[in-house]
Amino acid sequence: FGEDIAGGAIYDYNIHKATIDKVFKDGLLYGLLNYDNFSNSHSPLFIIILNTLISNNELFGRLIFLFISSLIVIIFYKTLILKYKNNFLHLFILSNFFLLSPYFRSYSIWPGDETIALIFICLSIYFGLRFLQSNRNYLIFLFANVLSIAIASYLRPIYCIFSIYFFFIFFINNSFNLRFFIYYLISNIFLAFPAFYY
Numbered sequence: 001f002g003e004d005i006a007g008g009a010i011y012d013y014n015i016h017k018a019t020i021d022k023v024f025k026d027g028l029l030y031g032l033l034n035y036d037n038f039s040n041s042h043s044p045l046f047i048i049i050l051n052t053l054i055s056n057n058e059l060f061g062r063l064i065f066l067f068i069s070s071l072i073v074i075i076f077y078k079t080l081i082l083k084y085k086n087n088f089l090h091l092f093i094l095s096n097f098f099l100l101s102p103y104f105r106s107y108s109i110w111p112g113d114e115t116i117a118l119i120f121i122c123l124s125i126y127f128g129l130r131f132l133q134s135n136r137n138y139l140i141f142l143f144a145n146v147l148s149i150a151i152a153s154y155l156r157p158i159y160c161i162f163s164i165y166f167f168f169i170f171f172i173n174n175s176f177n178l179r180f181f182i183y184y185l186i187s188n189i190f191l192a193f194p195a196f197y198y
């Protein structure tokens with residue numbers, strides 16, 4: 001229904017659409033190399049994602065984005081189950097609190113990078129818990145945690161602080177041996193390099 005009770009989602013969405021026109025006007029590479037000239041503080045990764053979504057049909061792309069945004073309820077619910085393991089109905093009701101937020105609803109209907117970044121932060125928490133709870137400390141959960149934080153940080157740079165948080169959590173819980181430490185450090189540096197450039 002075009003809700004914008006947060007009061008800025010439509011405005012931001014129109015800025016993003018104008019940025020899409022500027023970024024892709026002379027080719028994507030030129031647009032990315034000159035992105036700082038387009039007066040948009042949001043991530044170029046999000047602009048590329050938004051262009052992919054709305055290039056053929058804007059309404060259909062926004063509906064897909066709304067569906068993707070609603071996945072946060074499921075991801076958060078799975079994370080709560082992993083952590084608390086009881087009273088599934090209460091955890092499901094709690095996981096729906098995102099839907100009460102007018103800010104979240106507005107930026108799900110009018111695509112904003114905030115919602116995708118939240119999804120990836122929730123995924124990083126989920127994979128971090130899986131890594132901590134796995135008996136054999138599967139590296140796949142460690143890499144999935146790092147990758148989720150990296151994607152969230154590309155969308156909203158402030159989320160890079162979670163990488164430091166997880167490092168301390170893993171270290172405190174004695175889940176890190178030297179091999180895990182090296183993998184964690186190398187994967188973080190490798191995935192953070194484009195963010196440093198950006």
